[in-house]
Amino acid sequence: MILARVVGTVVATRKDPRLEGKKLLILKPVSPDGKDENGYVVSVDTVGSGIGERVIAVAGSSARLAEGCKDTPVDNAIVGIVDEVHLD
Amino acid sequence: MYLGRVVGSVWSTVKHPAMTGCRMLVVQPLTPELENTGKRLICTDSTGAGAGELVYWVRGKEASFPFHPAEPPVDTTIVGIVDEIHVQRTLPAQTKPPAPVHRKSSRKN
Amino acid sequence: MLIARVIGDLVATQKHASHEGRKLLLVQPLNLDGTDRGDAVVALDAVDAGIGDKVLVTTEGFSAMTSVGRPNSPIDMAVIGFIDHIELVQGVD
Numbered sequence: 001m002i003l004a005r006v007v008g009t010v011v012a013t014r015k016d017p018r019l020e021g022k023k024l025l026i027l028k029p030v031s032p033d034g035k036d037e038n039g040y041v042v043s044v045d046t047v048g049s050g051i052g053e054r055v056i057a058v059a060g061s062s063a064r065l066a067e068g069c070k071d072t073p074v075d076n077a078i079v080g081i082v083d084e085v086h087l088d
Numbered sequence: 089m090y091l092g093r094v095v096g097s098v099w100s101t102v103k104h105p106a107m108t109g110c111r112m113l114v115v116q117p118l119t120p121e122l123e124n125t126g127k128r129l130i131c132t133d134s135t136g137a138g139a140g141e142l143v144y145w146v147r148g149k150e151a152s153f154p155f156h157p158a159e160p161p162v163d164t165t166i167v168g169i170v171d172e173i174h175v176q177r178t179l180p181a182q183t184k185p186p187a188p189v190h191r192k193s194s195r196k197n
Numbered sequence: 198m199l200i201a202r203v204i205g206d207l208v209a210t211q212k213h214a215s216h217e218g219r220k221l222l223l224v225q226p227l228n229l230d231g232t233d234r235g236d237a238v239v240a241l242d243a244v245d246a247g248i249g250d251k252v253l254v255t256t257e258g259f260s261a262m263t264s265v266g267r268p269n270s271p272i273d274m275a276v277i278g279f280i281d282h283i284e285l286v287q288g289v290d
Contacts, residue, residue, distance in 0.1 A: 007229075007285060007286050008229070008283060008284050008285035008286060009283070009284045010200070010253065010280055010283050011280070011281045011282050011283070011284070012253055012278035012279055012280050012281060013279070013281055014244055014278065014279040015244060015253065015277060015278030015279065016243060016244070016264045016277040016278065018264075019277065019278060024198075024253070024278075026200075026229065026283070026285065039234075040228070040229050041198065041199070042198035042199060042200060042253060043198070051286050052286065060257060061257065061258075061259055063257075064259070071263070072260075073255055073259075073260030073261070073263060073264040073275075073277050074198075074255075074260060075198055075255050075256060075257030075260050076198060089221075089238060089239035089240065089241075089272075089273060089274055090236075090238055090239060091207075091223075091237075091239060117236075119236050119237065120204065120205055120223050120237045125236050126236075134213060134271070135211050135212065135213070136211065144207070144209065144212075144221070144239045146271045146272065146273045147273055148258055148273050149258055150258040150261075150262070150270070150271045150272060150273045151271060153269055153270055153271045154213055154271050156269065165271060167212060167213040167216065167271045168209040168211065168212030168213060168216060168221070169209055169210070169211040169212065170207050170208070170209050171207075171208045171209055171210055172207065172208040173205060173206075173207045173208075173223070174205045174206055174207070174248075175204055175205035175223060176204060176205055176248050176249075177204050177205075177225075
């Protein structure tokens with residue numbers, strides 16, 4: 001799982017039918033101390049997160065264990081919204 | 089999947105039993121413009137590709153699927169021999185003329 | 198999933214049987230600012246995309262093979278969506 005920040009949305013009307021109704025968000029990975037990291041990923045939102053929020057995203061086949069993602073062509077899903085990160 | 093060219097082959101007698109009969113080839117990954125990119129790697133072959141041929145290969149667990157029901161511990165497999173590539177990086181609608189690249193695989197055998 | 202642009206296609210006569218009847222597209226993964234991200238890759242087409250289209254590409258096996266209707270085949274990437282537009286927050290990238 002990674003920490004990431006929601007930085008945008010993707011609108012796709014023509015897509016795999018199993019993706020219908022799913023919100024596609026653009027995530028920018030962030031380090032635990034809040035710094036942006038390189039790259040981005042398009043992820044399916046399963047927890048109602050919004051732009052600017054810090055979230056937990058899961059990648060790979062485990063993403064299909066997220067709510068409503070069983071047997072869908074999803075390789076990245078947002079599974080939590082981060083309230084706080086504590087670093088020792 | 090990724091593009092590549094077969095640049096060699098590997099022989100191995102002592103290997104995992106499930107890999108018996110798997111051909112192993114050395115593949116140089118390529119860009120669509122057929123320039124070398126990245127390190128050469130060893131791919132098992134499911135197509136009968138030969139030296140010099142342009143191929144495309146698959147990475148990950150899926151690489152073992154062509155050998156089903158055997159489950160060889162392989163992570164890269166050639167799954168197709170490329171006959172032709174058409175590349176057009178710019179759109180025809182744009183003012184800059186498109187630069188279509190049309191290349192054929194150089195089969196040496 | 199990645200954002201990519203279709204930059205070409207390829208023809209292969211001799212290929213794994215599961216790839217028959219599906220277009221093989223060359224797709225160039227993109228950064229959020231539209232620049233190229235790494236090298237172009239080969240993906241099977243599940244949405245009838247064409248050259249120049251901006252698309253959504255899955256880079257995970259199960260998603261790729263089921264979206265083209267070929268389970269248990271050697272497919273690790275597929276074009277699964279056709280991107281109409283992307284909205285980015287101001288000031289981010």
